Amino acid sequence: MSETPHAPLHTLAVDCGGGGIKASVLDAAGTLRAPAVRVPTPYPLPPERLIETLQEIAASLPPAQRVTVGMPGMLRHGVVVTTPHYVTRSGPHSRVLPELVEAWADFDMEAAVSTALGMPSLVLNDAEVHGAGVVAGSGVELVLTLGTGLGSALFDGGTLAPHLELSAAPVRWGTTYDDYIGQLERARLGDGRWSRRVRRVVDSLRPVFWWDRLYLGGGNSRQITPIVLARLGDDVVVVPNSAGIVGGVRAWSLRGR
Numbered sequence: 184m185s186e187t188p189h190a191p192l193h194t195l196a197v198d199c200g201g202g203g204i205k206a207s208v209l210d211a212a213g214t215l216r217a218p219a220v221r222v223p224t225p226y227p228l229p230p231e232r233l234i235e236t237l238q239e240i241a242a243s244l245p246p247a248q249r250v251t252v253g254m255p256g257m258l259r260h261g262v263v264v265t266t267p268h269y270v271t272r273s274g275p276h277s278r279v280l281p282e283l284v285e286a287w288a289d290f291d292m293e294a295a296v297s298t299a300l301g302m303p304s305l306v307l308n309d310a311e312v313h314g315a316g317v318v319a320g321s322g323v324e325l326v327l328t329l330g331t332g333l334g335s336a337l338f339d340g341g342t343l344a345p346h347l348e349l350s351a352a353p354v355r356w357g358t359t360y361d362d363y364i365g366q367l368e369r370a371r372l373g374d375g376r377w378s379r380r381v382r383r384v385v386d387s388l389r390p391v392f393w394w395d396r397l398y399l400g401g402g403n404s405r406q407i408t409p410i411v412l413a414r415l416g417d418d419v420v421v422v423p424n425s426a427g428i429v430g431g432v433r434a435w436s437l438r439g440r
Contacts, residue, residue: 196431253312261293310334316430322395332361
């Protein structure tokens with residue numbers, strides 16, 4: 184009697200950002216089974232509205248057997264500790280709404296996604312999913328994503344370390360990393376001056392992490408000027424922003440829990 188072949192395992196990978204939500208379905212090798220879709224992040228955004236948005240996105244894509252969601256903020260075991268953008272009235276840098284802060288605090292996003300979509304779910308910080316798509320799995324590897332703010336993820340031997348919300352740490356005169364090298368400052372300073380700030384951040388973090396490899400991702404990583412990029416060092420690599428979706432498959436094997 185011949186064995187029944189295993190059904191293919193497809194993953195719905197969702198990258199939730201401050202300005203847009205991107206998603207696609209990937210096979211076990213990380214190949215997209217459908218073109219990625221993108222919708223604007225709706226605001227105001229209580230947890231229920233984000234869940235509804237994910238359901239709508241899933242309905243527009245091929246079937247999957249599991250889902251990976253990357254979202255901004257501090258999450259522990261799929262539970263939201265804090266999220267910077269989704270507690271605001273109309274998006275990043277707008278007014279924080281106390282009722283949304285309360286709604287998101289201790290919200291079990293992983294359980295909610297699994298129930299709503301009817302499949303196993305993995306919910307991580309968006310930089311962690313991004314990192315899962317690019318790390319080599321050897322040595323200490325730090326991932327920094329440059330976008331609305333600063334995202335970060337740390338891997339050791341391919342295992343994801345507990346998340347540190349580096350973006351909220353003060354970097355200069357009380358300014359946080361989010362504010363210091365986020366999108367608003369890039370627009371204000373221009374790519375040249377902003378790139379030099381990125382280099383200062385990299386140089387200041389090097390003796391903290393002593394990484395074997397640093398990956399710079401996120402949409403703004405492509406805006407680092409060639410001069411600054413050449414001076415960052417051979418241990419610093421710029422990676423494509425598409426890793427935020429591609430990492431949705433590999434994240435299941437790299438999570439440290």
